[in-house]
Amino acid sequence: MHDHSIAELPSLRRQKILLLLERDGKVMASELSQHFAVSEDTIRRDLAELDNAGLVQRVHGGALPRPKDSGKDYFTRLDETDEVKVRLAQLAAQHIKDGQIVLFDSGSTTLQVARSLPAEIRITAVTASPLTAIALSEYKGVKVILAGGELNPHSMSASGQEALRLLAGIKADLAITGVCAIHPEVGITSLHFDEVPIKQAMLNGATQVIAVTTADKLGAVEPFVVAPCTRLHRLITELHLGSGSVEDYRRLGIVVEQLPD
Known part of the structure; x- marks a missing residue:
């Protein structure tokens, strides 16, 4: 089932991605693209933003939860x-x-x-x-x-x-x-x-x-x-x-x- 209602709202879509990640332990860009009825490029941008915010760890094709020590700074x-x-x-x-x-x-x-x-x-x-x-x-x-x-x-x-x-x-x-x-x-x-x-x-x-x-x-x-x-x-x-x-x-x-x- 596609969640068309939030496809045009990136912030809500990203929150939903985090919930799916918490539930499943991993998310794949191809599956998220179908789930939200948006392009894989859009999903990759979502994952990039979540990665920049320290909320996920990007991997080839999708994302994993961030390790628990992700709050450490660049020098650490x-x-x-x-x-x-x-x-x-x-x-x-x-x-x-x-x-x-x-x-x-x-x-x-x-x-x-x-x-x-x-x-x-x-x-x-x-x-x-x-x-x-x-x-x-x-x-x-x-x-x-x-x-x-x-x-x-x-x-x-x-x-x-x-x-x-x-x-x-x-x-x-x-x-x-x-x-x-x-x-x-x-x-x-x-x-x-x-x-x-x-x-x-x-x-x-x-x-x-x-x-x-x-x-x-x-x-x-x-x-x-x-x-x-x-x-x-x-x-x-x-x-x-x-x-x-x-x-x-x-x-x-x-x-x-x-x-x-």
Whole structure:
């Protein structure tokens, strides 16, 4: 049965989604679309808003209840980086060599890569993330260039024309990026529109691009497209995937490196 009466009232529809989530333990966008007689795009926007408000946890195709500790701030979450992200970061750090100019994207996984570099490494590092810049400044042999501008509260990195202008003037050997979502056909996507130009500038400014991501981001799609998968040269991820196959990415010419058991 369709609830047509509330289809045009987003706030009521979102409240009803929360009730369904509490009842069922998980909601799927396709089923919610039929239930409320609205498009899946509309439902995805609903789930994005609920996620931003800390009320649900988005997953591929739908949403789960938020973990009980979801009220923790950005800095607390960074300090609780899980073991998988640490191991992924250590793999990625092995690809960074002396003498390179390296672009570091924002995000907790990329920050962990910055923390995992060899102690004596000598590189020039460029980032729009103040937290990553601070981590990189701990290395005596690392020259840090920090792109400035308005601080984006979602990514805790600089955005806007000043940051883009600096990034556009740099030709790097390597870019290290995390991804909000990556799908073999749709490409690399982001939940936040204002992050897209900075991420695009990073990907376009490097000869080689390495993406580091946990398995739950593979096959996922967010609303805003950053770049096709073919912009990546190497994908570093987990050995065991919840769904899908890394072969989809290998067929695109991407080198896929997975954590050992």
